[in-house]
Amino acid sequence: MSSDPEAAAAAERQLCGLVNGLSRQIEEHVRERAATLGLTGPQATALRELTGPMTMRDLADRMSCEPSNATFVVDKLEKRGLVERRPHPQDRRAKQLVLTPDGTELRDRLLELLTKDSPLAALDQDEQDTLQGLLLRARSLH
Amino acid sequence: MSSDPEAAAAAERQLCGLVNGLSRQIEEHVRERAATLGLTGPQATALRELTGPMTMRDLADRMSCEPSNATFVVDKLEKRGLVERRPHPQDRRAKQLVLTPDGTELRDRLLELLTKDSPLAALDQDEQDTLQGLLLRARSLH
């Protein structure tokens, strides 16, 4: 079966579908939990990725999206007083994103919600490690 | 390390980011190739999933999206004469999607483009198999 190139291609396509499907499943999970805090899915993703002060570009990279999109999402968070845009200490082009007290508090509550019933809970620790290794390898040679 | 629940939760969050990242990477790959045929990413995904006659609901499931979205995308494909909405033979509520000759021809060209330089080519056959197993397990108990 692994010798038939056409079958291998079809298997690879199916694999892409599985990855995308799991990704949507994860995003739906985030959306669901985020809604209970009055956040949209992407807003919650941004909050989750804001592990500390960082630039817009950093956040965009972590969210795997375009910088213009990060602008859009951060606008919402800023309007709700969860995050602040400060001038970057070293680079006047850049801005430094910092969570407000409200932001850190909401982020903590969000993280707690997200760890409960994660879609990846079906996998045990060993499997998660294997998965992480494979994904890192797949992503490395983009 | 696997005994610290907080670290495990953080690792799980990172894993979610990896899955989403790889998914975007795949979709970007599709977008790129699709553009050379004058198709958008989602249009190409729909075409790829149209392996034969199916209903709108079936297509939406295969695309991991809402039926309303399938309506939107199929509208585009239909306007370009790639697919046809026929009344379903058994169920008058449903519609049967069928590729036109132009549609099948374009789909063949698309599949050929997609199999070249897939983002998953970094993984060998064994790794792809284990990945598929893990993803199936993760998705099964949604």
Place this chain on the structure above:
DNA sequence: CTAGAACTATTCAAGCTGCAACCATTGCAG
């Protein structure tokens, strides 16, 4: 020093997506 390439962030237009509301049809319980 200076011109130009490269980078950060933003704006805008166009397109994608999910959700809730809706109509028509189906299937089932009474």
Place this chain on the structure above:
DNA sequence: CTGCAATGGTTGCAGCTTGAATAGTTCTAG
């Protein structure tokens, strides 16, 4: 047969996302 819940598809709306164009800043070669 009738009522009614469930299903397939569409519509409208709000929100997300990308890609191109732009302004300001940094870096580098000459």
